Each structure stands twice: as structure tokens, then as C-alpha cells.
């Protein structure tokens with residue numbers, strides 16, 4: 001079988017330079033190729049005309065630029081667009097464009113001179129292995145990691161879609177809040193952040209690239225030794241016994257250890273930046289005033305801001321979770337604000353097309369058979385109910 005060609009998409013500049021050195025070429029070819037791929041959006045090596053014909057022909061034999069196919073986007077009335085990005089293994093993940101919004105907290109943008117933004121929410125895995133109780137992605141099971149090309153390709157494709165629509169701002173912010181747990185696909189995610197920030201590629205500042213994690217403690221520490229992109233942590237509960245249920249990963253890495261890892265990462269971020277704590281509000285589960293007080297106490301002294309996300313319902317939910325009413329949400333938020341914790345409420349967007357937080361499912365061939373187990377459990381409980 002012919003060996004797969006090296007995909008140049010998503011390869012960090014340093015790796016691309018070594019790649020060229022390895023085939024006896026000048027390392028600066030890397031910069032030339034990057035301009036073609038990311039600036040000119042050219043994927044055909046033969047069209048990279050400032051490279052000699054003979055090198056193009058040699059390069060074409062060993063390498064290519066493979067971008068994941070995007071399905072036609074679905075647009076919601078609030079401007080959110082959702083695409084399916086197809087992987088090389090015949091599966092699909094979801095990518096969501098949120099125009100004029102920053103998901104999470106964008107520092108340096110609170111001075112009233114807010115520029116228009118195009119935030120892209122990207123996936124890092126096909127499905128997710130963590131199975132948080134309130135998230136649709138987990139219910140699909142897990143079927144592997146995306147490659148760095150499949151991660152970067154989502155931004156590349158969305159950028160091209162924007163250009164086609166005549167929007168020349170391009171993607172201004174990227175959040176790893178789509179399907180998957182980015183820190184469980186560490187190297188490819190790290191390579192992708194490298195390219196997102198590289199001036200010859202997307203040139204997005206580290207403050208506008210956000211990795212969101214359910215709390216893979218050792219990987220948060222590893223992250224600090226590699227990068228200082230923005231970090232969001234899916235906290236969702238102020239106490240272990242509750243978080244154990246909502247985010248099962250908590251049984252392995254409880255809250256105290258998670259916050260220690262956050263302190264470690266904060267040292268890397270320096271004095272002026274903070275971590276975002278995401279908190280999905282579920283009616284009667286984690287949204288009481290007492291929960292807000294516990295949360296405030298937990299976060300006091302930590303450079304953290306809270307991002308409240310009202311629960312987004314999804315069909316596979318078997319817990320009967322509901323979004324709290326606006327009054328309950330408001331009192332939770334004021335509980336935190338009164339305790340001096342910077343807190344913002346994320347507006348729900350894209351929910352009518354299933355593109356809101358926690359609603360992304362893609363097309364996952366479930367290796368874990370988790371979806372089957374959920375269906376089986378339903379069948380059993382239905383039978384039980386039908387027994388007189």
C-alpha cells in the first residue's frame with residue numbers, strides 16, 4: 001500500500017522547517033508554504049509558484065495539504081452558523097461560528113471599544129470520553145482524536161467561508177469548546193494552537209485562543225510548560241459530591257487538586273490574566289443561593305472569573321435537566337457579584353440549530369457503545385413502567 005503523504009496542514013512552523021531540512025531543502029521553504037496555505041488558501045502544491053518546479057514536483061510526491069470537508073452550514077436566526085467537518089475516517093464533528101461575540105471572557109476588550117468579533121468554537125475529538133451528565137456530546141460515546149490538520153482545518157474552512165461571504169475580518173477568536181476534551185488530545189491541540197497564533201498562519205493572539213477543559217489536572221500542569229493561551233475550566237459545582245455526579249472526571253481529579261493546577265497555570269499567565277470558570281446552571285441541581293456562596297468562597301483569592309451558562313436542553317438527556325428561570329439565574333449571579341467575584345452570563349445562541357454549548361453531537365461511530373447502553377437503559381425503564 002502506498003504510504004500516506006505527509007499532510008502539511010496544521011504543521012507548526014518549527015516542524016515544517018525541520019521537514020524541509022530533512023529533505024535537503026532550505027528551512028525557509030516552510031514560510032513560503034505557510035503563506036500559500038494560510039494566506040492565499042492554496043492547497044494545491046503545484047500552484048505554489050514561488051517554489052521551483054522541481055521542488056514542487058518532489059514535494060507533491062511526499063506531501064499534500066488535506067483539509068476536512070465542510071458540509072453546507074446551517075445558519076440560525078441569531079447569525080450562528082454550524083458546520084459538520086468530515087474526518088478522514090468517515091466521521092463528522094461540529095464547528096460553530098458565533099459572530100460578534102466572545103465566548104468566554106476577552107480581556108482588553110472591556111473598555112467600550114469592542115471590535116466586532118468572529119468567534120469559532122472548534123472540536124478536538126470525535127465524541128467525548130468524559131460523559132458529563134449534562135452534555136449531549138458525551139452521550140454519543142467516543143471514537144478517537146482529531147489530527148492537528150482536522151483541528152486547524154476547521155478554522156481554515158470557516159475562514160474561507162467568511163471570505164466567501166465578504167467578511168474580511170476572518171476568525172478573530174478560537175475556543176476549544178466544541179466536541180471533545182482538548183487536553184486528552186494534547187499534542188495535536190498544542191500544535192493547532194501554535195499555528196493559530198503564528199503570524200504567517202492565523203495570527204490570533206494568545207488571549208483570543210481558549211482551551212476549555214473538564215479538569216485533566218496533570219495536563220493543565222503540562223500545558224503551562226508549553227504555552228500560555230487562555231484557559232477555561234468547566235467547574236459546574238462548588239463541592240466534590242456534586243461535581244462527582246456532573247463531571248465524573250472529578251472522581252479522579254477532585255476540586256482541590258484542580259484549583260491547585262489552576263494556580264500553577266495562573267503563574268504562567270502572569271498578573272494581568274485570569275482563568276475563566278465555566279458553570280452550567282441546571283435548575284434545582286447546582287443553582288441555589290447556597291451554591292453561589294460556596295462557589296464564591298471557593299474562588300476567593302483565585303484570579304478567576306465565572307462564566308455562567310444556562311443549561312441547554314438536548315434530546316438524549318435522561319436526567320430531566322432544565323434551565324433555571326431568569327430570576328434564579330439572576331440571583332445566582334448577584335450572589336457571586338456581591339461576594340466580589342467577576343461573573344458574566346453567557347447568552348444562549350445557536351440553540352435553535354442545536355449549536356449551543358453541550359448540544360454538539362456530529363456523527364460519531366461509537367466505539368464505546370455508550371449510546372447503546374443509554375438506549376438499553378431507556379428500554380428497560382420503559383418496560384418497568386409498563387409492567388402493571
Ligand code: SAH
Pocket residue numbers: 134135136176177178179180181182212213214215232233234278279280309310311312313314357358359
Ligand atoms: N471538554 C471541554 C470542552 C467542551 S464543553 C470542557 O469540558 O470544558 C464546552 C462547555 O459547554 C463546557 O463548559 C461544558 O460544560 C458546557 N456544556 C456542556 N453541555 C452543556 C449543556 N447542555 N448546556 C450548557 N452548557 C453545556
